[in-house]
Amino acid sequence: MAYLVLSNGKIFEGRRIGAPVDRVGELVFTTGMEGYLxxxxxxxxxxxxxxxxxxxxxNYGVIEEDFEGKSALFGYIVRExxxxxxxxxxxxxxxxxxVRQGIPGLCGVDTRQIxxxxxxxxxxxxxxxxxxxxxxxxxxxxxxLDAVQSVTCGEKKEYPAAGEEKYRVALLDYGAKQNIIRSLxxxxxxxxxxxxxxxxxxxxxSDPDGVMLxxxxxxxxxxVACIEEIKKLLGQKPVFGICLGHQLTALAMGGDxxxxxxxxxxxxxxxxxxxxGRTWITSQNHGYAVVADSLKGKGIETFVNANDGSCEGxxxxxxxxxxxxxxxxxxxxxxxxxxxxxxxxxxMGGKEHA
Numbered sequence: 001m002a003y004l005v006l007s008n009g010k011i012f013e014g015r016r017i018g019a020p021v022d023r024v025g026e027l028v029f030t031t032g033m034e035g036y037l038x039x040x041x042x043x044x045x046x047x048x049x050x051x052x053x054x055x056x057x058x059n060y061g062v063i064e065e066d067f068e069g070k071s072a073l074f075g076y077i078v079r080e081x082x083x084x085x086x087x088x089x090x091x092x093x094x095x096x097x098x099v100r101q102g103i104p105g106l107c108g109v110d111t112r113q114i115x116x117x118x119x120x121x122x123x124x125x126x127x128x129x130x131x132x133x134x135x136x137x138x139x140x141x142x143x144x145l146d147a148v149q150s151v152t153c154g155e156k157k158e159y160p161a162a163g164e165e166k167y168r169v170a171l172l173d174y175g176a177k178q179n180i181i182r183s184l185x186x187x188x189x190x191x192x193x194x195x196x197x198x199x200x201x202x203x204x205x206s207d208p209d210g211v212m213l214x215x216x217x218x219x220x221x222x223x224v225a226c227i228e229e230i231k232k233l234l235g236q237k238p239v240f241g242i243c244l245g246h247q248l249t250a251l252a253m254g255g256d257x258x259x260x261x262x263x264x265x266x267x268x269x270x271x272x273x274x275x276x277g278r279t280w281i282t283s284q285n286h287g288y289a290v291v292a293d294s295l296k297g298k299g300i301e302t303f304v305n306a307n308d309g310s311c312e313g314x315x316x317x318x319x320x321x322x323x324x325x326x327x328x329x330x331x332x333x334x335x336x337x338x339x340x341x342x343x344x345x346x347x348m349g350g351k352e353h354a
Contacts, residue, residue: 001013005126026049027118028287032266034333038330061090075104161185180329216243242323254298255291267330268281279306300314303326313325
């Protein structure tokens with residue numbers, strides 16, 4: 001047996017899965033009914049212990065072709081893990097993946113109660129351990145630090161267009177998911193992925209047709225150097241920002257961000273388009289939000305979360321830039337908002353976009 005110890009003193013007993021190591025992290029939950037491979041391989045989960053609300057995880061095994069990046073989460077909590085997956089694409093069982101990646105986890109715990117606590121009290125620190133510590137000071141003092149630096153690529157990488165090359169896109173990697181790259185490739189883009197600390201001058205010298213600012217983990221305000229470089233890029237090329245890229249752009253424009261009580265994580269987040277009035281179902285993974293009122297006179301709020309009214313999108317027409325908090329590239333879905341990549345393509349082609 002092993003334990004999940006919360007910083008508020010609550011303790012849950014369960015069965016060890018994954019790597020046999022103790023780990024402290026920020027406890028969060030995700031509401032997706034599928035897509036656990038995306039969760040496990042999304043760099044935006046750096047520093048976090050993830051709890052699944054869906055009770056059975058691992059039933060279609062591990063399929064490496066579906067990975068979004070290198071696993072960065074610190075722990076994994078499920079009600080029940082499937083030891084015998086059934087899927088023609090499955091390569092091996094989920095627990096084997098956790099062991100290989102050094103990720104500790106627990107199963108057989110009351111995930112409903114864990115989620116209730118997180119919803120009521122907010123995101124908090126937690127520890128997966130074999131022995132309950134007497135002193136919780138190290139647990140309570142834990143902070144997710146150097147998140148982007150821990151997950152960004154080490155060097156520039158090139159990805160060719162699928163078919164005829166129409167545009168060249170520079171993607172700043174703050175923890176980018178692979179499906180952002182694939183979504184651009186399918187639309188005829190050669191994608192050059194740059195490390196997060198790349199200077200704006202270097203990006204502009206490569207003369208891309210557009211710039212993508214990727215998703216990523218952590219507190220956006222920590223990334224002071226990245227924000228300064230984004231300031232230099234805005235207005236120079238068409239810019240499309242997703243998730244952390246959305247938040248960093250807001251900060252670069254002089255806006256503000258705030259930490260949410262428990263964030264938005266999962267594939268069923270409703271978002272209202274303020275232009276059309278239509279509501280989309282989106283995939284999300286973030287703990288911070290842009291404060292739309294802080295950008296009055298600088299940008300236009302374009303999307304809001306239908307549950308809590310938080311900002312989900314901004315447009316900066318004078319800078320030829322737009323950003324969204326959700327994931328239009330979502331894999332395993334939903335893909336309702338994939339049209340935003342087409343909007344970016346239209347911007348690079350100098351056309352009026354919808």
